[in-house]
Amino acid sequence: MIYFQSDYTEGACPEIMERLLATNMEQTPGYGEDEYCRRAEELILKACESPESKVHFLVGGTQTNMTVIAAALRPHQGVLAADTGHIQVHETGAVEAQGHKVLALPHAEGRITADQVKKACLAHKEDASFEHMVQPAMVYISQPTELGTLYTKKELEELYRVCREEELYLFVDGARLGYGLAAEGNDVFLPDLARLSDVFYIGGTKVGALFGEAVVIQHPGLKKDFRYLIKQKGGMLAKGRLLGVQFETLFTDELYRKVSDHAIGLANELREAFRKKGYAFLVENTTNQLFPIIADEKLAELGKKYGYSYQQRVDENHSAVRFCTSWATKAENVKQLIQDL
Amino acid sequence: MIYFQSDYTEGACPEIMERLLATNMEQTPGYGEDEYCRRAEELILKACESPESKVHFLVGGTQTNMTVIAAALRPHQGVLAADTGHIQVHETGAVEAQGHKVLALPHAEGRITADQVKKACLAHKEDASFEHMVQPAMVYISQPTELGTLYTKKELEELYRVCREEELYLFVDGARLGYGLAAEGNDVFLPDLARLSDVFYIGGTKVGALFGEAVVIQHPGLKKDFRYLIKQKGGMLAKGRLLGVQFETLFTDELYRKVSDHAIGLANELREAFRKKGYAFLVENTTNQLFPIIADEKLAELGKKYGYSYQQRVDENHSAVRFCTSWATKAENVKQLIQDL
Amino acid sequence: MIYFQSDYTEGACPEIMERLLATNMEQTPGYGEDEYCRRAEELILKACESPESKVHFLVGGTQTNMTVIAAALRPHQGVLAADTGHIQVHETGAVEAQGHKVLALPHAEGRITADQVKKACLAHKEDASFEHMVQPAMVYISQPTELGTLYTKKELEELYRVCREEELYLFVDGARLGYGLAAEGNDVFLPDLARLSDVFYIGGTKVGALFGEAVVIQHPGLKKDFRYLIKQKGGMLAKGRLLGVQFETLFTDELYRKVSDHAIGLANELREAFRKKGYAFLVENTTNQLFPIIADEKLAELGKKYGYSYQQRVDENHSAVRFCTSWATKAENVKQLIQDL
Amino acid sequence: MIYFQSDYTEGACPEIMERLLATNMEQTPGYGEDEYCRRAEELILKACESPESKVHFLVGGTQTNMTVIAAALRPHQGVLAADTGHIQVHETGAVEAQGHKVLALPHAEGRITADQVKKACLAHKEDASFEHMVQPAMVYISQPTELGTLYTKKELEELYRVCREEELYLFVDGARLGYGLAAEGNDVFLPDLARLSDVFYIGGTKVGALFGEAVVIQHPGLKKDFRYLIKQKGGMLAKGRLLGVQFETLFTDELYRKVSDHAIGLANELREAFRKKGYAFLVENTTNQLFPIIADEKLAELGKKYGYSYQQRVDENHSAVRFCTSWATKAENVKQLIQDL
Numbered sequence A, B, C, D: 001m002i003y004f005q006s007d008y009t010e011g012a013c014p015e016i017m018e019r020l021l022a023t024n025m026e027q028t029p030g031y032g033e034d035e036y037c038r039r040a041e042e043l044i045l046k047a048c049e050s051p052e053s054k055v056h057f058l059v060g061g062t063q064t065n066m067t068v069i070a071a072a073l074r075p076h077q078g079v080l081a082a083d084t085g086h087i088q089v090h091e092t093g094a095v096e097a098q099g100h101k102v103l104a105l106p107h108a109e110g111r112i113t114a115d116q117v118k119k120a121c122l123a124h125k126e127d128a129s130f131e132h133m134v135q136p137a138m139v140y141i142s143q144p145t146e147l148g149t150l151y152t153k154k155e156l157e158e159l160y161r162v163c164r165e166e167e168l169y170l171f172v173d174g175a176r177l178g179y180g181l182a183a184e185g186n187d188v189f190l191p192d193l194a195r196l197s198d199v200f201y202i203g204g205t206k207v208g209a210l211f212g213e214a215v216v217i218q219h220p221g222l223k224k225d226f227r228y229l230i231k232q233k234g235g236m237l238a239k240g241r242l243l244g245v246q247f248e249t250l251f252t253d254e255l256y257r258k259v260s261d262h263a264i265g266l267a268n269e270l271r272e273a274f275r276k277k278g279y280a281f282l283v284e285n286t287t288n289q290l291f292p293i294i295a296d297e298k299l300a301e302l303g304k305k306y307g308y309s310y311q312q313r314v315d316e317n318h319s320a321v322r323f324c325t326s327w328a329t330k331a332e333n334v335k336q337l338i339q340d341l
Helices: A014-022 A035-048 A061-072 A116-128 A153-167 A176-181 A192-196 A226-232 A242-252 A254-278 A296-302 A332-341 B012-023 B035-048 B063-073 B113-128 B153-166 B177-181 B192-197 B227-234 B241-250 B253-275 B296-302 B330-338 C014-022 C034-049 C062-070 C112-124 C153-166 C177-181 C191-195 C226-232 C243-250 C255-276 C296-301 C329-339 D016-024 D034-049 D063-074 D114-126 D153-165 D175-180 D191-195 D226-232 D241-250 D255-276 D295-300 D331-340
Strands: A054-056 A077-082 A102-105 A133-141 A171-172 A199-203 A213-217 A293-296 A310-317 A319-322 B056-058 B077-082 B100-103 B135-142 B168-175 B201-205 B215-219 B293-295 B311-314 B317-325 C054-057 C075-080 C102-105 C135-140 C168-172 C201-203 C213-217 C293-295 C310-317 C318-324 D054-058 D077-082 D101-105 D135-142 D169-173 D200-201 D213-216 D293-295 D309-315 D316-325
Touching: A014 A242, A014 C177, A014 D016, A035 A213, A035 A242, A035 D200, A054 A061, A054 A242, A054 B253, A061 A133, A061 A171, A061 A199, A061 A226, A061 B056, A102 A116, A116 A133, A133 A153, A153 A171, A176 A199, A176 A254, A176 C318, A176 D226, A192 A199, A192 C177, A199 D054, A213 B035, A242 A254, A254 A332, A296 A319, A319 C293, A319 D200, A319 D293, B012 B241, B012 C014, B035 B215, B056 B063, B056 B227, B056 B241, B056 D114, B063 B168, B063 B201, B063 B227, B077 C054, B100 B113, B113 B135, B135 B153, B153 B192, B177 B201, B177 B253, B177 B317, B177 D241, B192 B201, B215 B311, B227 C014, B227 C153, B241 B253, B253 B330, B296 B317, C034 C054, C034 C191, C034 C213, C054 C062, C054 C243, C062 C135, C062 C168, C062 C201, C062 C213, C062 C226, C102 C112, C112 C135, C112 C153, C112 C296, C135 C153, C153 C168, C177 C201, C177 C255, C191 C201, C243 C296, C255 C329, C293 C296, C318 D213, D016 D241, D034 D054, D034 D213, D034 D241, D054 D063, D054 D226, D054 D241, D063 D169, D063 D200, D063 D213, D063 D226, D101 D114, D114 D135, D114 D153, D135 D153, D153 D169, D153 D191, D175 D200, D175 D255, D175 D295, D200 D241, D241 D255, D255 D331, D293 D295, D295 D316
Parallel strands: A077 A102, A077 A133, A133 A171, A171 A199, B077 B100, B077 B135, B135 B168, B168 B201, C075 C102, C075 C135, C135 C168, C168 C201, D077 D101, D077 D135, D135 D169, D169 D200
Antiparallel strands: A054 A213, A199 A213, A293 A319, A310 A319, B056 B215, B201 B215, B293 B317, B311 B317, C054 C213, C201 C213, C293 C318, C310 C318, D054 D213, D200 D213, D293 D316, D309 D316
16 A cells, blocks of 8 residues: 555654754753753754744644644734635634634635735624624735645735735744745745744655754744744654754755655646546646546545545546655656546 | 614613612612522423423523533533524634634524534544534524524424434524524424423513523533533633523513514514515514615615614625614604605 | 621712712713713823823723733733732632733732832843743822722832833832822822823722723823724723713712712721721722731621621631721711721 | 653653554544553553443643643632642643632642641631632642652542532642652552542653553542543643553553553662762652752762753752753763762
């Protein structure tokens, strides 16, 4: 059985395992106040060309989302997000458990637009009962989105501009950021994100690390006391240096880019193969998640040998499913799958 | 200026004011543990033909909704509701502030169906990532709905049956219940509600009282410790007998029915008048809220003399607005409005 | 049976009932946006000599406490309070239900000191694990305290000064404020409270009104969006003018002072009588709550005729109990009790 | 510099690192639904002699505490704990952030007694205002306690009996459980914990693992839907098998006992040395945390070479500090410290 259903089926890339092993018996202070975290922050800020930003390391994506959102919002405020957004769909109400409503907007291929945000804000302000409604105070987007699509720099600039106009935080979930950075046609890079968001994160869990997300904070209001929030939300790892070691490694010798390139290369091969065989996609994208539409019979056959995620029914006999590549995907497995298509 | 924009523009019906005055200097225990509350409960249970139910009195609707929902759900559970539901739209996220997601379903004239609920539950259970999603555990409906429509007994029976099958609480918001009970064609009465819900409430604020909602609980799990919840959520009135006195009065000599009949009678006159003048309605209903579609020019003119609520734009030159009648509406004001149409 | 156990056993003072009756059938906008609320605010700000403050009207004390605290604190912050404070002891965890810890300090006759607050803040800041602990961000005191004692102006000034130094909000719960203002020896008046707190409230429920607390906000950060918070926490009364009418009446012709004077006059008589009969008090105070220590046998006898609250056991044969007077207490009842002592 | 300040200064024991490396490129399902987690559960249940229990793996202690408590309590309920308890002191209000009050009881050397719990419950139930107070519904203890002391089997039996009588959950925080199991004189072993608690956890973070806590649930009410809670609270590790691999290793060939024995052996040497040199302890215990009382001058000297945690001032010239040993402590470092004493 070969697993393509997600990008977190293996452990970590060898460089990281080596570093963890090499540093294993060193003694360091706990809770992220060690030299590895400090150096990892330094490397990330350099890559972001954003020396004034502040980096924190958390263990996972849901934890990061709920911590950032809790840190940002007052009780009556909510967060605008695509109705396909991870916080809206796949976090068991973690945002609501912090007391905040997700204000879902209809997505277009996983994305929302500056115009939608603007209109939602105006609708709120112009409603006579505005105080009886949740106040939009943050925009949450994912780059890449949950459907593997990407915001262009222009789209991100427009979103950021509207967020400034409407006094909203712009928060970018980068759980799969590496695969976006490496995608063909992408024009949003780390310095753009640092310049065009109040806070974003660089996903490690799905991009080469055992686990870990590096939160990069630009907004001063979010920097203040953020570590208290991490602790309260259960995200402060006792042996915090495990995160420092991993991100230091990922941001040394461009490892983060290299492992992402690997995944994208294989995704492109697979995408091309699907196309050649005449498969349509639920959504076109250039990142590491593919959503081909496949006849149920064919799926049953493929399912004997390959793991995929079920996405949604398309018609009576066809379904859209998800195949992922990752830093760990083996070229031979992709080849084999292509043969079996 | 004559106000038709809501059903809470006046104080309370004269019978209630008299009783409050007559009992004003009596000494009673606080927090709802007085004889007035006890007798009001007795009268309500008799009207509901449900001697095993338990009645509590709260001050307002949002407070009642958040208290009932907090009492019912575990942290990972959410409440299914129409996307027009009061808890979804007009309570500044009070449910989310309790930690719970409102799982919005598309409404049809303010209503949701047993079939929608069933499908939402199945979709949840059949999703491979079900534990990553909020678990549906309650259905919230309003009778009448926020659009003034009504569930039929058959619809309520079906909803209740699905709730039993899927182990969901069925919670009926009756903020305007009196106007539903009195509406033409309605076939859902208090004993039906007691038989076909786990908890519902009988609205006082909008139906003759200064304020107050009488929560009627059938489900044993909700009865347990409910007063702790009322206190914690800020809903335990020190002079609780104010609620007892009001509901005792409303349920004596059928006052609740009489004040509701008054409102419905005038609503029907006004509805008929709109119809005769050729106005369409955003939604057809038989209760005390009317949603006529009116040309903007005409609206501007009416607005000089009459208060109404803006509901939504219908086309470039027309808007749907809300006119309400209530226990307090004067026949002469309705007449005058009809003339001015 | 004559009730002395609390100061909320009757309805409202006659002047208020008259005004409610007189205005009952007027039509006003809902949710506190009416002329009565506006005028009541004006009168209160004048009495406070604090034209820049903002007044909101809520229904009850617990609701007010949880709304103010939720409006003020970020998730990792807590509120310093006496371990006898109402929020710590008697609100079923309403503050914790908002996500915040009450940081209890040992009381001295119901009070805490500026020095205690200062030390708590320093201890927090100097602890190496400070980020693992709840950050003090507000001080909550009651005037009068839950034991009927009062802060002097000097004590309040010191508390306020420390709060400025340590960037803490100072919040004064004035559920029984009238009885403090009227107490012998009191030197803290409304303008002092407005000058020496960030937010306080003027209790109506226990001081002549049917219900209602007038929150007076000085701090700009708390003024912002406060009405959203009131709505979310279930405290926005649909017929908000009921609160406006009551507070307008209480602040016309010094009614608030007069009803408070009445209670204090009778409390003083009763206090004097206890003293003359040789009873000691659990705590000495000058407000409307008396805590005499009485032999259990005598208590059993008194209990046949008079209601009182049990406070605590003092020794094998004696208990401290609470007798309250209020705006509604009848002089003849106090006389009778004095005779029976 | 040699660190004795905590038991989480190194990575993981070599056996674990090896297994992580050996399994690194295997593909497994995510979120704890893999074979490693299944086998780890099996081994743990066998060690606990409790086949009906259910095991879940979480990343850290605060996360585990908040998840278990949120899963167990209704909104009006709180958790009884020693005033030295980790949830009361060192989790930045994580329990309150779930909406629940920690009901602190005065500790005796870090422990609370069945008698204290019983009295707290009776006091609650007998209070006339019981519904205005947080209802005790759980007892939280740590084994070993935060002061390194241990509950005896008899004490635990009594606590469990009172919890049954009073319908309280008994929850045992075992963040350092290994060091308790290995301590001289300890008579509480894994099967005892499984028999005498509703839920407890076996700490990995401080006892040989990189991170991870194994929650063992006995109570059926807590088993239900627990994974939803883990996800919502941000504790569901994508690569959940990392936890399975670690605990499988720890519970193979008695590794958990061996690494604990190592720490206790060195702690005993150090304890003996302190004693011989005439140092008193803040509290006597037999586990891996030592709290010697040391003259400030001597401390300053030691501090140049050894890391320790500051605990509290004892008198003008003496402080109590904490020295920890762990699975990773080197015998030579302990020897050197002993020489320098």
